[in-house]
Amino acid sequence: MPELPEVETTCKGIAPYCEQQIINDINVRHFGLRWPIPKNIDAITKGQKIQKISRRAKYIMMQLESGTIIMHLGMSGRLHVLTEKTQPEKHDHVDINMANNISLRYNDARRFGSIHWTEEDPNKHFLIKNLGIEPLTNAYNPEFLLKNCLNKKTNIKQFLMNHNIIVGIGNIYASETLFLAKVDPTRSANSITEKEAENIVKFSKDRLELAIENGGTTLKDFLSSDGKPGYFQNKLNVYGKANEKCQTCDNLIKKIVQGQRATFYCDSCQK
DNA sequence: ACATTGACCTGGGAGC
């Protein structure tokens, strides 16, 4: 379930507890995630210092001394910081136990997440190397968006969610961004004007930044690593609000399906 | 090269 702000919040939440700490052991109770967890991950990482926690797209990178643990939270994954030993519960698949007696516990009900190990440059990993640009950098700007919209007849909502172009804009933020930019999500990408591109870029950055400031959106599943929920759900304009009044015009919010995913929008405000 | 569909999993809620 996590979108980029949740992953960013998770990284910031866990970093103070695990950067510069030594891994005692990694206890895997369930290897079968989206991809199997490497069988030897405990043996490989034992005794290594966690040098840095960072994020690329929705991947959490834990840089150790001889390589990198790459984690994805999938739809339902969570990382918790445990300051004391507690009994693992259902779906607590992995514990990373550190020498400071703190553990990172990975919980993932749907097991769409994954945990990888690579000794190469993590940016060359097969899951990372073809990812598009980060939305919160200057590389993501109206010119970039327009250039990539050329010749794309796919709809603008699915275009925004294409991680080979821009990473980190998930289903919630795609709907929210297009509402604020007043662009109909069914429009083809190549029909987007310069002015609309400016607004899409502006509002997608705004939404993501706001969500990060607020600790990430919490709907059903997400708790940040210290167990506090985010508060962004109160700021959603259209997502999950089918048949409710649009806040701007009193029209009813519509729900449609694009690429098997729900899209919410106001067909009066968004042209 | 691009666009569409299916697949991976479990849990929660709606409806009967």
Next chain:
DNA sequence: TGCTCCCAGGTCAATG
């Protein structure tokens, strides 16, 4: 209460 059906924030692989 219990059953069935539908839905869920991701994203890769296979297919067209």
